Amino acid sequence: MDPNDIKQNAGMEALLTCFRRRSHVLFFRIKDLDGIVPKLKPTLSLSSQATLNALRNRLSEYRLLSDLVARKIVVYIENEIRFGVQRIGNDWHIPLNFFADNSIIETAVIGENPSDVMLLLKFAECYIEREKIHGFFPNARAICGGGSVIAASLSSYLRTESSPCLSVTDSDKLHPKFKQSIVTKRCIEIVNKAANKVAEHISLEEREIENLIPHDLIKRIENANVFINQINSIVVEDPGHWKYIDLKQGLALDWVARQDSETKKYWKKAEAELNRRKKGCCLCKNGEAKEKLCECTKILGMGDNVLANAIDILSNNPLKLNLKLMQTDLRWEKIAKAIFDFTIAPKGEKVR
Numbered sequence: 001m002d003p004n005d006i007k008q009n010a011g012m013e014a015l016l017t018c019f020r021r022r023s024h025v026l027f028f029r030i031k032d033l034d035g036i037v038p039k040l041k042p043t044l045s046l047s048s049q050a051t052l053n054a055l056r057n058r059l060s061e062y063r064l065l066s067d068l069v070a071r072k073i074v075v076y077i078e079n080e081i082r083f084g085v086q087r088i089g090n091d092w093h094i095p096l097n098f099f100a101d102n103s104i105i106e107t108a109v110i111g112e113n114p115s116d117v118m119l120l121l122k123f124a125e126c127y128i129e130r131e132k133i134h135g136f137f138p139n140a141r142a143i144c145g146g147g148s149v150i151a152a153s154l155s156s157y158l159r160t161e162s163s164p165c166l167s168v169t170d171s172d173k174l175h176p177k178f179k180q181s182i183v184t185k186r187c188i189e190i191v192n193k194a195a196n197k198v199a200e201h202i203s204l205e206e207r208e209i210e211n212l213i214p215h216d217l218i219k220r221i222e223n224a225n226v227f228i229n230q231i232n233s234i235v236v237e238d239p240g241h242w243k244y245i246d247l248k249q250g251l252a253l254d255w256v257a258r259q260d261s262e263t264k265k266y267w268k269k270a271e272a273e274l275n276r277r278k279k280g281c282c283l284c285k286n287g288e289a290k291e292k293l294c295e296c297t298k299i300l301g302m303g304d305n306v307l308a309n310a311i312d313i314l315s316n317n318p319l320k321l322n323l324k325l326m327q328t329d330l331r332w333e334k335i336a337k338a339i340f341d342f343t344i345a346p347k348g349e350k351v352r
């Protein structure tokens with residue numbers, strides 16, 4: 001590192017500012033902190049010098065955290081001017097000079113709507129609690145696309161911003177073999193084509209983000225038990241159905257009848273059970289009625305507020321209780337880990 005190199009100085013200054021503003025965590029190797037950085041110190045601002053000292057004092061704490069963060073930006077020093085961002089495995093390798101010319105703020109988490117992003121950040125909080133990490137939190141900007149507009153939002157973000165970004169789509173799948181959605185395909189293409197960006201797209205296997213919420217948490221939502229008991233009576237042999245069930249609308253015999261053969265095959269046990277109920281129902285004239293079918297052929301969903309209710313519960317409960325509710329079904333953990341990697345930031349001291 002060259003203390004007389006203006007770009008390197010500006011890059012280091014920018015990185016330390018980013019940490020100080022609690023946008024991202026910085027990890028240093030001890031040999032860099034003790035070797036190269038002191039040479040640079042006199043040319044840095046006083047606040048950046050203080051930040052370096054603070055980092056030096058908390059080195060062991062940061063080393064533990066560093067082992068948990070799977071996706072990182074690795075900053076390297078180049079004397080020649082290079083600007084390229086390279087993805088190598090889980091990491092992005094970026095020359096220090098890059099930070100002199102590109103302003104980096106908090107990660108953007110791009111989702112279909114604000115509630116989706118909020119739930120993802122709640123998952124990350126649970127992950128942080130589970131790993132017993134203190135003094136850090138998932139710091140992110142929520143950018144929302146609204147269904148199919150998410151690809152356009154992602155594209156526009158990558159065109160105009162340099163800060164890291166993680167976009168997430170649900171699958172809209174009605175069963176495991178259902179085709180990938182066009183929106184997801186488009187988002188993956190956009191991220192793959194984006195040059196010089198720290199970006200990733202994650203496509204959930206679940207039909208909607210609500211399907212990631214564990215049973216034990218859903219059960220806390222008012223009136224959820226009726227739905228859960230009914231669904232369980234139909235799909236108890238395959239808990240995988242929980243990924244594809246429509247939590248809001250529920251499941252109806254005439255819905256199954258309208259689907260393609262693969263979808264019908266997947267929901268055939270539910271179809272058989274609903275047909276059995278219809279045959280035993282006198283309102284449906286023991287199954288012979290052709291007109292609009294009655295409640296016996298439906299499992300009523302929980303309505304449109306499932307996600308909002310789940311977020312309310314997670315926001316009002318202590319983290320420890322949330323984690324207890326979340327522990328029974330860990331499908332959320334993979335996406336929580338990705339959000340954690342992208343958004344982990346120091347809480348910092350309270351401003352007085």
Ligand SMILES: [Zn+2]
Nearest residue numbers: 281284294296
């Ligand atoms: Zn009936």
